[in-house]
Amino acid sequence: DQQVKQNSPSLSVQEGRISILNCDYTNSMFDYFLWYKKYPAEGPTFLISISSIKDKNEDGRFTVFLNKSAKHLSLHIVPSQPGDSAVYFCAGTMHAGNNRKLIWGLGTSLAVNP
Amino acid sequence: DVKVTQSSRYLVKRTGEKVFLECVQDMDHENMFWYRQDPGLGLRLIYFSYDVKMKEKGDIPEGYSVSREKKERFSLILESASTNQTSMYLCASSLPDGKGYTFGSGTRLTVV
Numbered sequence: 001d002q003q004v005k006q007n008s009p010s011l012s013v014q015e016g017r018i019s020i021l022n023c024d025y026t027n028s029m030f031d032y033f034l035w036y037k038k039y040p041a042e043g044p045t046f047l048i049s050i051s052s053i054k055d056k057n058e059d060g061r062f063t064v065f066l067n068k069s070a071k072h073l074s075l076h077i078v079p080s081q082p083g084d085s086a087v088y089f090c091a092g093t094m095h096a097g098n099n100r101k102l103i104w105g106l107g108t109s110l111a112v113n114p
Numbered sequence: 115d116v117k118v119t120q121s122s123r124y125l126v127k128r129t130g131e132k133v134f135l136e137c138v139q140d141m142d143h144e145n146m147f148w149y150r151q152d153p154g155l156g157l158r159l160i161y162f163s164y165d166v167k168m169k170e171k172g173d174i175p176e177g178y179s180v181s182r183e184k185k186e187r188f189s190l191i192l193e194s195a196s197t198n199q200t201s202m203y204l205c206a207s208s209l210p211d212g213k214g215y216t217f218g219s220g221t222r223l224t225v226v
Contacts, residue, residue: 009154032212034215036217038151041123041202041219041220041222042219042220043118043204043206043217043218043219043220044157044204044217045217046215046216089156089157093212098164098210099145099164099210099211099212100208100210100211100212102212102215104156104157105156106154106155106156107156107157
């Protein structure tokens, strides 16, 4: 059962336009969401996060929106640049005893075309 | 600059070999994780550890074991490598509250 779903395996966008990557979740216990970016042959790196008590978090060209009632979040990249071409992973996190559990989506491969 | 270091970037092993993948972190993190990443399958958790000498099975532990003798080091062991274990292996570490979740650069393992 996929608790975090990234339904689009791939996305192609023109340079300068907006990229919108979507993520849906089923577990209401998630209280924090993370986005990671991964280039080929490298490990994922943290991009941006959002607490479940917020509906928006912005960091430069990256904005994450959270719609709790729809159990949906989206990552907006404006303007998109060729260097943004990577796989983007969405993750939900929740308490698990004294620790936290992270559940990952399958990722969306973004291609930004010059 | 905090780091998670994986000992090899690329590795080629033969079927049936015992394979050791090493991971070291310098952030004094309690939690450490091993994942594999395959196209279309995302990041799948193999094993994790919340403390020295402690280990827990993740979602796909079959064919793997781990060792955590020291806080900073978490080793993944393929007891008898098979071709279906050809993959990108990623180590990560974090604080107990999940903060600072950091990945290593990955090891691309090919089993022939």
